[in-house]
Amino acid sequence: VIAREQRLIAYYTGVPHTLETLRTALLTHLPEFMVPALYIHLEALPLSPNGKLDRKALPEPDAVEARVYEAPQGETETLLADIWQELLGVEQVGRHDNFFELGGHSLLAVTLTSRLREQGLEADVRALFDHPTLAGYAAITDRMEIVL
Known part of the structure; x- marks a missing residue:
């Protein structure tokens, strides 16, 4: 989890889950302000040459799956x-x-x-x-x- 643009963004691997599933699970253990606003599923976390997480290589939220706009009804x-x-x-x-x-x-x-x-x-x-x-x-x- 990292902070970008005044919101918490969680990057995770493994089985893809829906936002509601992840939020609900985290809310049982964390206060609301510590629960990420956005969840981005990755096949693998990017690593630097020395094997540590390469934070700079994590995709920007806008670069990840854009939701199709549907006007309010x-x-x-x-x-x-x-x-x-x-x-x-x-x-x-x-x-x-x-x-x-x-x-x-x-x-x-x-x-x-x-x-x-x-x-x-x-x-x-x-x-x-x-x-x-x-x-x-x-x-x-x-x-x-x-x-x-």
Whole structure:
């Protein structure tokens, strides 16, 4: 795990796992702020001539698998995308983008829920950790609004 661009990035080998699987496993043992935001699977870790990890040879996050953009659908997803863009300082947020992969963390999650409440939506920080994609969190937020 290394810090790049104000977020923790985990590089791992072995069996590829989904982000949710890795995050859930790490959250059982680590506080949230120590859990990486991005996970990059490699066939092998790059080594220097003396056999140590060559950190400079690790791929940049942008050079690794780019997710296909799918535009937000519906009012809640569009509102969430606008807020995420502002909070995370990114140009575009798609339905399958992950809040934490984009640089989100627990303090921004609290700010996000506050902004959603200002817009009249019920929001829960824990739900964001359980459903970190835009579409997933929007669906949960919509359900919470209906229950009230």
